[in-house]
């Protein structure tokens with residue numbers, strides 16, 4: 635009897651314990667720290683590269699235990715500023731911004747700092763604000779490499795410099811690098827480059843580029859001038875320039891540069907209509923940014939972060955301060971080294987790059 639009673643008490647106690655542990659299982663431990671939240675504000679989702687930027691960024695941030703909340707502004711800075719306000723109201727621990735407009739995006743930093751939230755500018759600098767950190771590829775160098783690549787195949791003649799979006803600080807830095815390469819080349823070789831036109835576009839847009847280049851070609855033909863090279867600042871606009879050249883059957887004769895190692899551009903390179911592209915290992919940018927953002931969210935200092943991650947300090951003037959910046963190395967890609975760069979890195983498969991070539995190399 636006594637034994638039976640003990641047994642009953644024991645079973646009842648076990649039952650209670652099981653119930654308690656089940657009911658607690660789904661609940662959060664109140665002493666566990668809340669998950670860090672990072673707001674990722676993207677200008678656009680259009681180009682292939684930006685989708686990869688987001689993927690690698692999110693994967694690394696998640697692996698570091700942070701949650702990423704993404705918003706895409708579709709090329710509208712006002713919308714991005716509102717998205718930033720929304721995220722700040724929801725509660726994020728850091729913001730990472732790919733701005734549309736180098737100037738008006740400064741509002742985001744102001745609002746974030748009012749709430750003591752740090753901001754990292756991703757790939758594009760934001761001017762005249764108290765930015766916490768900036769990470770990018772060395773854009774002046776990208777521009778230099780673009781021009782250098784073209785000058786190797788066209789050492790003299792008439793050039794069009796097709797600038798990127800005027801609202802993007804990178805477009806200006808690329809131009810500086812291009813001009814520096816041209817100047818050095820002229821001094822070194824004594825050969826003359828004539829710049830027939832050097833517009834900036836409204837957007838990094840293929841169709842806008844096609845239209846502008848097509849109009850320029852018509853105009854220069856009428857004036858009896860031959861265009862020998864087009865230094866386009868990215869692959870989308872290179873694609874537009876090449877479409878304009880195709881219409882007058884000079885694609886492959888006029889040298890054209892680009893940037894981003896987009897699949898279509900890599901295909902044009904092996905097919906011979908585009909001369910070079912600049913490959914920026916986006917995975918490195920995205921993953922490093924995630925590391926930096928998580929550390930900023932934990933309120934680590936920019937100087938400490940740079941030191942811990944082993945980066946050399948670059949202090950970049952944004953008009954109101956020297957921003958602590960991380961510069962990554964861009965890679966120059968032509969027909970000759972495409973296999974050992976873009977393909978080797980797994981950025982695009984060999985099958986896809988050579989898809990349109992007969993006999994598929």
Ligand code: GAL
Pocket residue numbers: 681683757758802804805838868893894
């Ligand atoms: C620039 C960036 C380029 C290109 C372009 C178009 O800011 O540096 O790599 O992607 O935007 O979105």
